[in-house]
Amino acid sequence: MNDANALAVSHGLEHIRQILLDESPDALEKKTKERREGLPELPNATTxxxxxxxxxxxxxxxxxxxxRGVVINTEFARMYDGEVILRFDDTDAxxxxxxxxxxxxxxEDFTWLAGRAPDRILRASERMEVYLEYAAKALTENHAYVCECTxxxxxxxxxxxxECPCRSRSTENNMALWSQMNDGAILPGGAVIRIKTDMSLSNPAxxxxxxxxxQHADHPMVADRYKVWPLLDFQSAVEDHLQGVTHIVRGKDLMDSTRKQTLLYEKFGWNYPETLYWGRVKVFEFGGFSTSQMKLDIAAGQYTGWNDPRLPTIRALRxxxxxxxxxxxxxxDLGLTQKDISVPMSTLNSLNAKAVDAEAPRLSFVRNPRSINLDISEIELTKVTLPIHPEHPEKGVREWPLEEGTINVKIDRDDFSTHEPKRLKDFADIGIHHEKTVKGWTGEVIRTExxxxxxxxxxxxxxxxQPAVLLLEEEGELVAAAGLLEVNDYSDGTVVQLERMGFAILEGVEADGARRLVQLHS
RNA sequence: GCUCGCGUGGUGUAGCUCGGCCCAUCAUGGUGGGUUUUCAUCCCGCUGACUCGGGUUCGAAUCCCGACGCGAGCACCA
Structure with missing residues (x-):
């Protein structure tokens, strides 16, 4: 190599290239670094x-x-033709x-987002017998002990x-206390099962x-049937093994959990799954995502429910x-890095706009309507023709019939307030007389071309x-903006683009008959 | 305090395992322009980064050491 470099200096790179070309042409073939698409490969994965x-x-x-958890896991499953278990970790009442x-x-959220149902669904609360059995096994095999310390x-x-004095308790003694725990004889806080690792481990966790x-609380699913409940590290570890989980992908805050669980696996002689982590994510507009906090805010009336458009829940977004x-x-796209990141909603919105634009029919919505009587007696048109989608003429057109003489049109108050001539989209240039007459505001067509x-x-x-309301967020407040929507027969759930305003979804009809829309994003 | 993890443009991300193809990829944002009878979509241009300091090496984003910064765990939450 040194010789080669010396040669490069004295004779130039082209000289070396020529030598290689003569002696071993394949050395010149570049191994191209290709940009990786999508998720990285899963270690030790078999399709x-x-x-x-x-x-x-x-x-x-x-x-x-x-x-993120749903997408990453189901995406890996898709890549390797694998399975995804939806497991409810409901071990804390x-x-x-x-x-x-x-x-x-x-x-429901999972299925919508993944585009398919989970392969298996499990509830930890229904698997309590199993967990308690393994706890007893750990105690009898001296891998764990009952600790009565606070x-x-x-x-x-x-x-x-x-070492805590409880650690040296005999197996008989441990089992006796274990029974008392399960009987309810020992009250919450009175005892806990600890896994014997090593008190001199460098990581205190x-x-x-x-x-x-x-825990003696009433569990909503199994009431007070169980007095002793496993913590995440134990329940998850046992269940992952029993279900044959091969890969765990989770937040890096659970790294020590992996280490704890690995110690338990060693005692039981099991092999711990391959584990990957992602870092913490914040979305600028929402900060973190606390389900418990949202729940409190909804209960306090701050939000209308889990699907309040201001909330970062899947159902609100959906x-x-x-x-x-x-x-x-x-x-x-955010991938699996362990960096702590903060992303703006605009990134999602940009992807989403690309996804919905091609299918979204165009409609006109006038938010703060101002009525103008427009003199169109000078023109011949009997209708206005507008495309349903400007880039997809095959989708057809919208037609607005025009009466003869004078027609009444609605424009946004903001547009009315400027005095220059303006063009009604797909129709005509008009001039507005900004003096109110007994017949209201009036205007006239200047030209149609x-x-x-x-x-x-x-x-x-x-x-x-037709009367309509558009639900949107303005400065944190949920606003029902009244306006007028172009008459249409799209069904509820259709994402439309309100021209010059942005995307919205048709949702239903208000009590007063007004059509309701919810703003998607601009 | 102890332990662990992470530092690439404004925001994300690829490249790092196995040093040269990297004056660093792609996206998003910003900005300028084009198409368009929408402030949408689409297209084109510009913009902008390897945390710092040492070391190894002919050569470092990549390997080593240190510093600094950020985050997490050390719960009878998940």
Missing amino acids: GKVVLRFAPNPNGPLSLGHA VVKPPDPEAYALIE GDAFKEFRISMS LRDWPALRI RRGYDAGAMRKFWI RHGNTPIIHWLPSNMA
Whole structure:
């Protein structure tokens, strides 16, 4: 190599190229660094044998943050023709109690986002017998012990790297206490099961970590049948093994959890799944995603419900008309880095606009209508013809019939306030008399052909206008903006583009008959 | 305090395993222009980054050491 470099200096690179060409041409073939598309490869993955899981706490529907877990896991499953388990980790009825309705909501959110149902659905609360059995196994095999210390007391042992006296309890004694825990004889806080690791481990988080604790609260699914409940590290570890999970992809805040669980796996002689992590994500507009906080805010009346358009829940986004494919691409593009990142909604919106634009029919919506009587006696037209989609003429046209003489048109108050001539889109240049007459505001057509660059505004003839409200967020407030929508027969759920305003979805009809739309994004 | 992880343009991201193809990819944003009877979509141009300091090497975004910064865990939450 040194010789080669010396040669390069003395004879030039071209000289070396010639030598290589003569002696071993394949050395010149460049191994091109290709840009990787999508997710990276899963380590030790065999097509058809991959099992992944998504394990939320069912205390509310899924948020945009959870979407990452759903998308990444289902995408890996798609890449390797594997399975995804939806597992409800509902083992805490006290701090973050399960919401009985959340199970169905989450399943629905998952299916919408993944485009398919989960391959298996599990509820930890229905698997309690299994977990308790493994806890007993850990105790009898001396891998765990009943610890009666308070949290604070144990903290001292953890910091000083010394063993708690409970640790040396005999197996018989452990089993007796275990029975009392399960009987309800020992009250919450009175005892906890700890896994025997090693108190001299350099990572304090791993020192004799707690695996199960006592909770006497009424669990919404299984009531008070169980007194002892596993903590995440134990429940998840046991279940992942039993379900044959091959790969775990989760937040990096769970890195120590992996290490704790690996220690348990070693005791049981199991092999821990391959584990990948992602970092923390914030979306500028929403900050973090706290389901419990949203729940409180909804209860306090700050939001109308889980699908309030201001909320970052999947159902709120879905209600607004976001495309599941765009949301998937959004998370796949962010990838699997362990960096803590903060992304703006505009990135998602950009992907989403590309996804919905081609299919969104154009409609006119006049938000703050001002009525003008327009003299059209000088023109011959009997109707205005507008494309349903400017780039897809095959989708057909919209036709607005025009009466003879004078027609009544609606334009936005903001457009009215400027005095220059303006062009009613796809119709004509008009002049407005800004003096109110007994017949109201009046105006006249200047010409119908396009001439110059008269500012174009959107409008509606009153015979094509129906009352409507557009739900949108303005400065954190949910505003129901009243206006007039072009008469149409699109069904609810259709994403439309309101010309000059942005995308919206048709949602239903108000009590007073007005058509309701929800703004998607601009 | 202990332990772990992460630092590439405004925001994300590829490249890092195995140093040369990297005066660094793609997207988004910003900006200028084109198409367009929408402030949409589409197209084109411009913009802008390897945290810092050492070391190894002919050669470092890539390997090593250190510093600094950010984040997480050390819960009877998930």
